[in-house]
Amino acid sequence: MNPSPAAAVPAGGGEGVVDRGLETELLEAALASGANVVLEGPPGTGKSTLLREVAQHRSTTFVLVEGNAELTPARIVGQFDPAQVLTVGYDPEVFVDGPLLTAMREGGLFYVEELNRVPEETLNTLLAVMSEREIRVPRLGVVSAAPGFSVVAAMNPYDAVGTARVSGAIYDRTCRIVMGYQTAEAEEAITASRAPVPSPDWTRRAVSMIRASRDHPDLRVGASVRGAIDLAGILHQLTARRGVKAEDWYAGRDAARVALSGRVRVEESSPRTAEEVVEELYVTAFGPEPSDDDADRDEQDPSDGGAPPQPGGPGEA
Structure with a gap:
């Protein structure tokens, strides 16, 4: 049977x-x-x-x-x-x-x-x-x-x-x-309750990226809150394997590509790939790729054990 x-x-x-x-x-x-x-x-x-x-x-x-x-x-x-x-x-x-x-x-x-x-x-x-x-x-x-x-x-x-x-x-x-999509606050609460999110600010940015995918001109189908949940889970594992900070920009970008590129559907008339659109959404939510100056500031951050920034130097706020 x-x-x-x-x-x-x-x-x-x-x-x-x-x-x-x-x-x-x-x-x-x-x-x-x-x-x-x-x-x-x-x-x-x-x-x-x-x-x-x-x-x-x-x-x-x-x-x-x-x-x-x-x-x-x-x-x-x-x-x-x-x-x-x-x-x-x-x-x-x-x-x-x-x-x-x-x-x-x-x-x-x-x-x-x-x-x-x-x-x-x-x-x-x-x-x-x-x-x-x-x-x-x-x-x-x-x-x-x-x-x-x-x-x-x-x-x-x-x-x-x-x-x-x-x-x-x-x-x-x-x-x-x-049943339409819930509010941003509700989706943030769902994501935080279902996945190991790095911080409330990260959760807010991740959910904003997911919600932006639903209205993107190059996408006919955006992602649901499950995308944010998977993004957080993949990021958690990826940063642990790479030995980097929980909010590492590059790990987040790679996790976003994996979590979202299969969920969204690109308009047939668009010349772009799903990965390209996902990266655009990621940059909008989390900022552009860090520059060399950003990396130098991270290395000199006293909280990481580096030398304190000198007055007037690149590490000064």
């Missing part, structure tokens, strides 16, 4: 949700009313984290599936164990529940990531479930959802690659909560 595409995930990812008070209130109200919900927004805006927090608060089973072209109806509903069928026939006892039936039987939340990547045939399987709270499975019968069950989906409306149009029938059965 193929492995299940999802399993019950413990509610509450332990990450916490920052600056999402309104969205949390709206989601809790919608689920309490029995509605199905679509969380719509770009990657890195905390859709999964928000839902885990709400599921934890409700003490509800949280079952996740990732939307892709391979997500067939059988993979979400379940199937009879072929080996057992040969022995005992289509006995309900040998039916292996898929993630959808697991959530239905336990009154949990069935969460579909990347809703617009799910094949239409699979989405159609959810129609009766979303409206009638039951599903008819061949040779098994009707399975009704326990109280508390809801379907929640997430989608990125800005990514058209590998996606399909979600039918009006699905939208008619869901409520929609839009």
Whole structure:
């Protein structure tokens, strides 16, 4: 048998949700009313984290599936164990529940990531479930959802690659909560809580660089706060390996190239590479490449054990 595409995930990812008070209130109200919900927004805006927090608060089973072209109806509903069928026939006892039936039987939340990547045939399987709270499975019968069950989906409306149009029938059965990027202060708090940042000033600069990527004229897609988190983690490891200061300019530039060049998407009409744009963003946030005079001042800094600067010399402020 193929492995299940999802399993019950413990509610509450332990990450916490920052600056999402309104969205949390709206989601809790919608689920309490029995509605199905679509969380719509770009990657890195905390859709999964928000839902885990709400599921934890409700003490509800949280079952996740990732939307892709391979997500067939059988993979979400379940199937009879072929080996057992040969022995005992289509006995309900040998039916292996898929993630959808697991959530239905336990009154949990069935969460579909990347809703617009799910094949239409699979989405159609959810129609009766979303409206009638039951599903008819061949040779098994009707399975009704326990109280508390809801379907929640997430989608990125800005990514058209590998996606399909979600039918009006699905939208008619869901409520929609839009989740945009959080404030700069919230993204700074998220970065500092998830990664070994060198200092609050570094965090502010890193987040400003990430946010600037979303409006850069050469980029059609910018980076989410995950870019700042990875940037901090890579910088921490890189400076330790090189034996340089935690805020070393060159280590930061190299870490930025690694953390961001694969996340951003350059406009097809732009002659520039992703690395070139990332370096421009880095220079804007952290300043230009240090000059030889800057290096001399660092070497003479008394805090580093060097000779104190002479009055009127290059080390004097």
